[in-house]
Every structure is written in structure tokens, then in C-alpha cells.
Amino acid sequence: MFNILWLIPALPFFGFLVNGLVGKKVPKGIVSWVACGVVGLAFAAALLAFKDLLALSVEERFVTQTLFTWIPSGDFLVNVGLQLDPLSAVMILVVTGVGFLIHVYSIGYMHSEEGYGRYFAYLNLFTFAMLTLVLADNFLLMFVGWEGVGLCSYLLIGFWYDKPSAANAGRKAFVVNRIGDFGFLLAMMLIFSLFGTLRFDSIFHQAPLALTFGGGMATTITLLLFLGATGKSAQIPLYIWLPDAMEGPTPVSALIHAATMVTAGVYMVARCHVLFLLAPVSLAVVAVIGALTAIFAASIGLVQNDIKRVLAYSTVSQLGYMFLGCGVGAFAAGIFHLMTHAFFKALLFLGSGSVIHALSGEQDIRKMGGIAKKVPLTYATFLVGALAISGFPGLAGFFSKDEILWKTFCSSQGSNLLWLFGALAALFTAFYMFRLLFLVFHGKSRVEHERELHLHESPPTMLFALVVLAILSIFGGYVGVPKILGGHNLFESFLEPAFTRYFVLESATEGLHSLSLEWTLLLASVAIALLGIFLAWVLYLKRAQIPATLTARLPGIYNLILNKYYVDEVYGALFVIPGRKLSEFLYARFDLGIVDGLVNFVGEFVVRAGEGLKRIQTGYVRQYGFAILLSALCVLGYFLLK
Amino acid sequence: MVPTHYFLFLSAVLFAIGAVGFLIRRNPIVIFLSIELMLNAVNLSFVAFSNLLGSLDGQVFVLFVMAVAAAEVAVGLAIIVAVFRARTSIDVDEMNVLKW
Secondary structure (H helix, E strand, O other), X not given: OHHHOOHHHHHHHHHHHHHHHHOOOOOHHHHHHHHHHHHHHHHHHHHHHHHHHHHOOHHXXXXXXEEXXXXXXXXXXXXXXXXXXXXXXXXXXXXXXXXXXXXXXHHHHOOOOOOHHHHHHHHHHHHHHHHHHHHEOEHHHHHHHHHHHHHHHHHHHOOOXXXXXXHHHHHHHHHHHHHHHHHHHHHHHHHHHHHOOOEHHHHHHHHHHHOOOOOHHHHHHHHHHHHHXXXXXXXXXXXOHHHHHHHOOHHHHHHHHHHOHHHHHHHHHHHOHHHHHOOHHHHHHHHHHHHHHHHXXXXXXXXXXXXXXXXXXXXXXXXXXXXXXXXXXOHHHHHHHHHHHXXXXXXXXXXXXXXXXXXXXXXXXXXXXXXXXXXXXXXXXXXXHHHHHHOOOOOHHHHHHHHHHXXXXXXXXXXXXXXXXXXXXXXXXXXXXXXXXXXXXXXXXXXXXXXXXXXXXXXXXXXXXXXXXXXXXXXXXXXXXXXXXXXXXXXXXXXXXXXXXXXXOHHHOOOOOOHHHHHHHHHHHHHHHHHHXXXXXXXXXXXXXXXXXXXXXXXXXXXXXXXXXXXHHHHHHHHHHHHHHHHHHHHHHHHHHXXXXXXXXXXXXXXXXXXXXXXXXXXXXXXXXXXXXXXXHHHHHHHHHO | OOOHHHHHHHHHXXXXXXXXXXXXXXXXXXXXXXXXXXXXXXXXXXXXXXXXXXXXXXXXXXXXXXXHHHHHHHHHHHHHHHHHHHXXXXXXXXXXXXXX
């Protein structure tokens, strides 16, 4: 049944073609059926492929399907080939599954939009590109998907293109991503020059022999790859585009900027785990950047007032967790968090979309409050999402986050300091999520009167997605219950073969492993989550005046964080303004002066020469005749004298 | 037997007369006559060489030249008539508008 693998990306592409070509002319119902149908079918195909993969024995769970030769050029040969192993199986299930729910949700959310067909065409194209990315069996095809999702992200952030802020945000996302892509491209070229191929399978087989452990080449390649990952997955220093990307429609934020596309970097690092394991320096960089991003973004999230921006910084922070997991060599834990995060963050975004929908477009949480009764189902599902992301025991986020923190503490690549960062970020996470929840749903209503009148629960298509995602957020973690809690960690044992197929680090066996320590850390992370929730409860419900006093007391710190540590301004001063200056200079001097000057000179020269030479043509026949005669005589004279 | 260079001298003289006539006369009819003169000077040398070399090629060429010349005169006279109708003058020095 693996020969249907190609259908998984092909179906959404078909949907894109249909909706892109005739989406404008056919009724909205048909557009929605096509768009959701193809993604639903892709999900079904992914399930079939997953079932067949499970039926294989553990060592055989690696299936490739070469569709056709794409670029045959001497030694350089690239096939369009798909590869299914446990890692890509998890990814296609997440992408098509969550993608399908968000498509369904979009029917309700976008129902009154002008560009309905365009929206679904982009969404289908995105799904196609993302599936290409995760199913590709070589770097170049992966890069195609990588750029494809970047393009769709740009198109969808700027979906309301007549709004300048949206158009700018799209451009910012695109430009910042280009910086990362540049690293990815360089890494790809290095890999090709070293291995002579771009196929994952051959590269990873050769890598342990071709690269010296900890050598400069391995470090360079992996650092460049990681640069690509920081761009796509919004890590320090390239995270700045993601909060702005919230200008796009909310389902887009849920699908692209929370659940799937931004995890492409994590997937890529996990896919190239062989290379990263060979470069301990890069691995340490990944872990440190991940931990720093987790705590940095979480701290910004503490004070933001836009409901979607809080979630955006939360996404950046959670992506930091995933990288932290990968950086300490716990790739399976990183992917596990990727999956659970896809569930609860998609849920939270869709929930925020439902709130925004209910409040006729209001996004400022200072103008919300006390709406829990009016939108009960949205509230319930949002609560589930908030509990899950905070790491409340028993929900999806608890298992995956705990897994990462535990691995960070005990793995030989991890350290206590990284654990502390992670734990602090977890505290922040619990705090800002419940700050958001309390400000939006509890307390006194601060909703403008006009909007309060229209307050309504969302349509069933939206609620359906919310409920399914809520169920996934509750139970999604039970595939990876750690042994200490009596589980079997099915998820990890399913994924592990993909990470031990080519290369196992000798020292990768867990350094210290004591049950009491694991219990202590487990309880500590539960305590941290509860503490964060409690703090939010005290500050924003019980004693709602405290935050105001605090901000008044500490205006410096508050403003620093509220303005996102002025990172955008610093980048602006360091890169954007000098870049613009340089462009202006080059435009005025080089472009206008030299390039245009040269072209104009040639044109001018020909015109002038023509002006001069036209005088020869007098119009008198006899002068022409004389010229002919003279010329003939000259030719004759030449032959005579020769 | 007349030596060949006599013919060539005559041909050169005729050609020179034709060329000078073409350059100094204003009446297009006379200019045409001069052109005919030059063509016939060339024809003469063709025939002379044909005779000298014992080949008929030159004589065949002469026939072609005469045919082309006749056609050319027909077209040329027609143009002159047309110009005269348009401008009531056929002075070539006044026909100088075909320029920049």
C-alpha cells in the first residue's frame, strides 16, 4: 500500500489547482468541500500509510518511493522521491490531521471573506508544500517544500493585502526567512561537495565515516543547517517575524505559525540528527539557543496585550523547548513535544479566533473579560488548551514538556542550568497562559458595549475543530507516558528506530538515572505549573490591582518587556536602516550613475553619430553618382597599384 | 582584324563621356542617355573580350544587359513623367527632397 504515498502531497496540490483556478467562480460550498475533502483524503492516506508502517517489523520501517528523476546532470542527480519512516509518519499525521481540522474551522471563520477561494487555494498549497517537506527523501526536495511553505506563509500573512501592516508583516516574514534559507542552502552545497549526493539515506550512511566526530566540517554544516532552522522556526536571533505574522487570518496563525510550518526547523534538525550528533558543539548551540529562546519569548509573552501576540510568543517559546530537546540529543522528546504542541497550540489559536470572532474582531485583551458564560464551549476548550500547555498533570503538554526537561537534566549533553532555564520558562508559560485566560474569560467585562451586543458563540464548523483538538490535547500525551508513571512510552519506542538507524552516540546512554531524581523533577515541574497558574490567579483575579501597582513601581522593566526588549528597534538600527542607506547609495551612484549611464551613453552615442552622418545624404542624385564613381575609381586604383 | 585594345579604348572613352554626362547634366532625359552610353560602353568591352577569348559568354551577357537597360528605361521614363505631372518640372537639382 506504500505506493499510494505520492497521493498524500498530491491531493492537496490538486485542491490547490482546483481552488486556485476556479475558486473565484464557483460557490463557496464547493470551494470548502474541495479544500477540506482533499486534506481529509490526504489524512486518510496518511493513516493507511501509518498502519502499513506499523505492520512492518521495527528495522524495516523505512520505505522510499522514487517518483521520477528530477535533475539528471552529470554526477548531480536528484530524484523526486518520498521517504516514510517513523519520523515522517508522525509529521504527515500531524500535518494532515491538524491541517484538516483547521480547514474545517476556516469554513466558519472565513465565511464572509472576499477572497474565500484564494484563501483555501493557499491553504491547500501550504499543505502540499509542508507534506513535500516532511516526505522528501533528499535535501533539495525538502528545500522545495521549505521554500513552498515560506511562500504560502508570506501569501497568507499578507492575505488582507490592502492592510499595510499585514503586507509589511508578510514581507518581514519572507525577508527574515531568507536569511535562514541562505544558511540552509550553504549547508546543502557543503553536503553535496562532501558526499556527492543529496539523498538523506546515503548521506546519513556515509556521515559517521566521512565526518570526524566534532570536526570543523560537521560543525559548519550543522550550524548552517541550524541557521536555516532558526529562520523557519523563529528562534533567536531570527524570531522577530513570527509575532508580526499574527496579522494573517487566525486559522492561518494556527496552522502555519503554530502547528506545522514553524516546526519544520525542528523536523529538519531531527531529520539530520546524524550530522548533529557528530557535532557536539552545534548540538550545544541548538540546546542553548532553544533554552534562551524559550525563556526570552516567554518573558515577552508575560505582558503582551494582544491575544494573538501572547500566543505567538508562546509559540516561539515552545519551539525553543523543542530545540532544547533536540539539542540535548532527545530528538524523540522534541518531536513528541512538536506533536502535542501542534494539538494544544492549534487549539489555543483556534480558540482565540473563536473569541475574536465572538467579539467582532477585538484582539486587545484589555477590552475583553467575563465572556466565559457567553461562549461556554470556546471557554471550555481554551481552558483545556491552557492547562495542556502549562503542563498540568495528565494533559498532553505535561508528558512532552516533562520528557524534555527530564532529558535536559539527565542527558550527557544537557545540564542543570539548561534545566533551570526550561523550568523557569515553564513557570512563565503557565503564568501568561492563565493571565490570558483570566483576562479574557473571567472577571468583569471590559468589552465595548457595541461588541457586547453581538457577542455570540461560533458556528458548528469552528466548534467541531475546537472539540476534536481539545480531545487530542487531553489524550494526545498518552502515547508517550514515561515508564516512571507506569507507561511504556510507545511514542519514543516508535520513533527511536528512526534516530538509531544510522548512528548511535556511544555516550548517549542516559548518564544518571535514578528513580528518586526523576520523581523529584516530575513533581517539581508539576509544582512549577501549579505555581504559575496560582500566581496568575492571584494577580489577575483575586487582587486585580496588583499588576497595575507593579507596572507603576517598575516602569523601566515593564516598558522594556512590553516593547519586546526593543529587539525590533535594535535590528532596525543595525540592519534595516544601514541596509536601506546602502541601497539608496547604490541606487543613486551605481545604478543611476554607472549602469544607467553606460546604457544611456551607448544610446546617446548612436544618436549623435547618426545626426552627424545624415548630412552626407543630400538628396542630390548627382552627388550620389559622383560618390559611386569616386568609390569605383578607388577600388580600381587599389587593384592597379597592388 | 582590329586589335582588341582599340575597342577597349573606345569603350573607355564612351564610358567616360557617359559618366561625365551623368554628373553634369540637369535634364533627366539626358542623364538617361548618359547611363545608356555607359551601359553600351560596357557592352562593347564584353563583345571585344568575347571575340578575343573565343567564348560566347560575353555576347550572352550583352543580351541580358540590353534587356535590363530597356526595362530600366521604361520604368525611369514612367517615373519622369509622373514627376513632371506632379511638379511641372523635371530638373534633377530640384528633386532633392529624398533626404533627412
